[in-house]
Amino acid sequence: MYEMKIRIRFSDIGSDQKLRLYELPKYFQDISIEHSEAAGVGIPYLAPRSLAWLLTSWQIDIERLPVYNEVVTVRTWPYSFRSSFGYRNYEIIDAEGRQIVKAYALWLHTDIANMKPAVTLPEEYSKYGLDEQLEMEYQPRKITLPAEMDEVDQVLVTEHYADMYQHMNNAMYVDIASDYLPENAEIIRIRVDYRKQVKIGDRMHIRRHLAEDRCYVAFYDNAGDMHVSTEFMIR
Incomplete structure (x- = not known):
């Protein structure tokens, strides 16, 4: 630990x-x-x-x-x-x-x-060592997105968003997706599924679906392929 x-x-x-x-x-x-x-x-x-x-x-x-x-x-x-x-x-x-x-x-x-x-x-x-798996309600890695997702914005990936590998930093997806949550929503779970790397110069199309107890925000490229999906569970 x-x-x-x-x-x-x-x-x-x-x-x-x-x-x-x-x-x-x-x-x-x-x-x-x-x-x-x-x-x-x-x-x-x-x-x-x-x-x-x-x-x-x-x-x-x-x-x-x-x-x-x-x-x-x-x-x-x-x-x-x-x-x-x-x-x-x-x-x-x-x-x-x-x-x-x-x-x-x-x-x-x-x-x-x-x-x-x-x-x-x-x-x-072996240099890390292993500890006991934490007790929690483990969800699948894959996020099943709703059939209908509305495009709400586009983002051009610049150096500001990038990590040392010139990919979009993992945390930035949560940062951007948070802008499309309902105002004053109390979030009790965040899930993120990274499928394809997003690089500097890529343009991401942001799509959202708002349900009663959760909000989905996903990032698509110009061809309509999904790169990263997020799910925010709302109390």
Whole structure:
């Protein structure tokens, strides 16, 4: 297990003084990388070998969002490695020891020279160690979208949205999708399914479907192919 303490900063909150939704995947993404660095298998190890861990899906369950100036503990640990896949849990614990957010993610060990899966070697994943799988209501990776999705916007992917691989940063999809949620909606679960990489220069067509208890936002290319889908469950 790897953990870090975070104080919720002014720049991390919205007008309600609660942590913005997209900060959750940012925190979890960052702590995953920090864990890899601490284990000696981070970017300095992976990059010369043309390897990277690419995210394929998130599920984030929210009991409550932390608020401005609150100090929380963010934790992560892998609970399984299978072939090219790594399975990780995450949680956020408040000062009273209560779990307020829990999550899991599926990562793909990838040869970025040809964008093909690369088998994780025992000498690599053994450096992390394994912990118990977190108890939560695990949903399938694939998000089943409604048949009718209305186009609500378009986004040109610029350097602002990109990560070090010149792909759209994983957290930015949640950031953009959050703009199309109902006003003052209380989100209790976020799911994201990453199907195709989005690169600098790509134009994404954003489609939405609003149901009674959830909102779907998906990202399509000019040809109508879906790249990333999101589902926000509303209390």
